[in-house]
Amino acid sequence: MSSISDDIFFASIAEINQKLTKSEFSAVELARAFCDRLETIGPRYNALALSLRKGALRDAKEVDGDIKRERLRGHLQGIPFGAKDLLAYAKHPTTWGAQPYAGQVFDYTASVLKRIQKRGGLLTGKLAMVELAGGPSYRYASASLTGPGLNPWDSTRWSGGSSSGSAIAVAAGLVTYALGSETSGSILTPSAFCGVTGLRPTYGLVPRHGAMALSWTLDKIGPICRSAEDCGLVLEAIAGAEFEDPSSARKSFYYTPQFARDLKDVRVGFAPVDFNEAVDPAARADYAKALETIRSLGVNVVEAKLPEFPYGAVIGTIISAEGSAVFEEMIQSGKVDQLADQHQIAGLKAGLEISANDYLKAMRIRALIQEAFRDLLSTTDVLIAPTRFDPAPKITQPLDRRAVDRPAPATPGLAALIPAGNLAGLPALSIPCGFANGMPMGLQLVGSPFSENMLLAIGKTFQDRTDWHKRRPPLATP
Amino acid sequence: MNRFTRRELAVTLSASAVLLGSLEGQTPAPAPPVNPQVSPDDELKAARAQLRDNADQLDKVPLSMAAEPATTFRP
Numbered sequence: 001m002s003s004i005s006d007d008i009f010f011a012s013i014a015e016i017n018q019k020l021t022k023s024e025f026s027a028v029e030l031a032r033a034f035c036d037r038l039e040t041i042g043p044r045y046n047a048l049a050l051s052l053r054k055g056a057l058r059d060a061k062e063v064d065g066d067i068k069r070e071r072l073r074g075h076l077q078g079i080p081f082g083a084k085d086l087l088a089y090a091k092h093p094t095t096w097g098a099q100p101y102a103g104q105v106f107d108y109t110a111s112v113l114k115r116i117q118k119r120g121g122l123l124t125g126k127l128a129m130v131e132l133a134g135g136p137s138y139r140y141a142s143a144s145l146t147g148p149g150l151n152p153w154d155s156t157r158w159s160g161g162s163s164s165g166s167a168i169a170v171a172a173g174l175v176t177y178a179l180g181s182e183t184s185g186s187i188l189t190p191s192a193f194c195g196v197t198g199l200r201p202t203y204g205l206v207p208r209h210g211a212m213a214l215s216w217t218l219d220k221i222g223p224i225c226r227s228a229e230d231c232g233l234v235l236e237a238i239a240g241a242e243f244e245d246p247s248s249a250r251k252s253f254y255y256t257p258q259f260a261r262d263l264k265d266v267r268v269g270f271a272p273v274d275f276n277e278a279v280d281p282a283a284r285a286d287y288a289k290a291l292e293t294i295r296s297l298g299v300n301v302v303e304a305k306l307p308e309f310p311y312g313a314v315i316g317t318i319i320s321a322e323g324s325a326v327f328e329e330m331i332q333s334g335k336v337d338q339l340a341d342q343h344q345i346a347g348l349k350a351g352l353e354i355s356a357n358d359y360l361k362a363m364r365i366r367a368l369i370q371e372a373f374r375d376l377l378s379t380t381d382v383l384i385a386p387t388r389f390d391p392a393p394k395i396t397q398p399l400d401r402r403a404v405d406r407p408a409p410a411t412p413g414l415a416a417l418i419p420a421g422n423l424a425g426l427p428a429l430s431i432p433c434g435f436a437n438g439m440p441m442g443l444q445l446v447g448s449p450f451s452e453n454m455l456l457a458i459g460k461t462f463q464d465r466t467d468w469h470k471r472r473p474p475l476a477t478p
Numbered sequence: 479m480n481r482f483t484r485r486e487l488a489v490t491l492s493a494s495a496v497l498l499g500s501l502e503g504q505t506p507a508p509a510p511p512v513n514p515q516v517s518p519d520d521e522l523k524a525a526r527a528q529l530r531d532n533a534d535q536l537d538k539v540p541l542s543m544a545a546e547p548a549t550t551f552r553p
Contacts, residue, residue, distance in 0.1 A: 136525075309539065310538070312532075314536065342521050346524065349525070353526070360547050361539075365539050367545060
């Protein structure tokens with residue numbers, strides 16, 4: 001009889017690793033239990049792209065042998081995880097969530113997966129995603145080969161994207177953690193909508209080799225976990241120099257919460273309008289408490305505003321130009337018409353017509369944005385704002401139209417922090433901080449390049465004092 | 479062109495079968511709402527208009543000759 005209790009599906013990496021090394025259960029038992037759950041519950045939420053049970057059980061057997069011989073390989077050893085289906089896994093289908101690539105098989109494995117497997121991590125499944133990671137843009141949640149990502153908190157609502165399956169799987173306890181990717185919001189948004197913790201690393205910190213490209217100059221791979229601490233442990237495993245990735249910053253990351261800066265020396269910037277007027281009224285009380293909790297950490301909280309730039313136009317131009325260049329062959333061949341979302345099809349076709357002048361103009365403005373953020377973050381260490389201002393929309397809601405009719409706030413606050421932070425290559429952490437009518441809401445923390453340890457320290461201390469990250473969606477409870 | 483051994487091909491095909499199996503178990507995706515008034519041509523026109531609007535917004539940002547493209551992405 002299995003000694004895997006339901007709590008294990010929602011336990012932290014450190015907790016599970018400790019139980020494995022104490023032989024409370026074997027890695028094989030653990031992998032089998034997680035595979036059962038992923039294969040049973042995953043499809044209910046359209047979260048599963050491909051079960052990798054056979055390989056996970058084979059690797060788990062090896063882990064059991066290693067633990068028996070006291071060959072310990074760190075926190076991730078024996079921990080089941082999932083990966084967004086944009087990461088190549090040798091000799092297995094990698095669909096990028098898109099019909100034109102449904103039969104695609106690579107003969108190599110993405111660097112990040114190899115790094116985790118080297119540490120004994122158990123890859124139990126490839127997880128669903130929005131087709132082509134969203135391309136230039138998409139109108140409906142159904143823009144995916146596997147259908148719309150359904151939110152475990154309310155399956156009539158969207159999970160967020162494009163790392164939809166990754167966030168669903170973590171929220172529903174189908175994996176202990178997952179890898180996602182972000183070009184502009186694809187880790188932070190589903191993390192906020194599903195009530196989990198997501199980390200977007202600094203551009204270049206995590207190797208992209210073996211990942212689908214949407215925008216060579218914007219794509220990042222990062223962890224989606226239940227806690228900031230787990231994000232730190234996963235980031236440590238996947239970060240670092242990679243010669244096969246031309247954008248590698250050639251920096252390592254060591255998760256060192258014990259050496260985090262004294263929070264009394266940290267200045268946190270926010271815009272009151274974000275919390276008073278812009279965010280969903282049903283969540284304002286929880287956001288007010290979240291701000292109080294942030295203040296109680298001892299940090300200096302100050303008002304901040306974003307430098308003025310047309311962030312949406314800049315990032316839209318760059319993603320469209322680079323994305324259409326990446327997929328030019330598919331577009332020209334006509335296979336683009338096999339995609340599920342008409343809006344994305346049109347956007348990819350139109351993107352081929354962007355002039356070199358417009359692309360370069362966007363990249364020149366991007367340089368100014370990076371400079372402006374260097375100035376801003378020289379006086380304010382961390383910016384905070386609601387990750388998304390509204391909870392997850394209904395799955396039939398057009399995503400290019402605002403679902404709410406409340407008046408726009410008087411000032412923009414930090415509303416453009418997601419595109420701005422991505423353009424500047426900045427790291428960000430989204431942590432659960434409350435609910436709006438039963439749906440999770442997130443708080444994003446953005447810092448200077450390579451300040452992940454500081455963001456994680458604030459996130460961990462916040463989570464030591466709150467329990468939002470420990471809440472479980474009712475549908476996922478067996 | 480990738481070359482596979484027969485054994486690797488078998489693994490790939492069985493994995494595809496798993497994929498198809500898992501897709502069969504998925505919650506059926508509601509068909510994307512279709513507005514009959516919006517044809518693919520209209521979608522393309524709208525996408526082009528969006529890109530033009532983006533370009534117009536970029537034009538409003540003053541750029542000196544010293545503002546070089548962000549070609550170094552190591553922050």
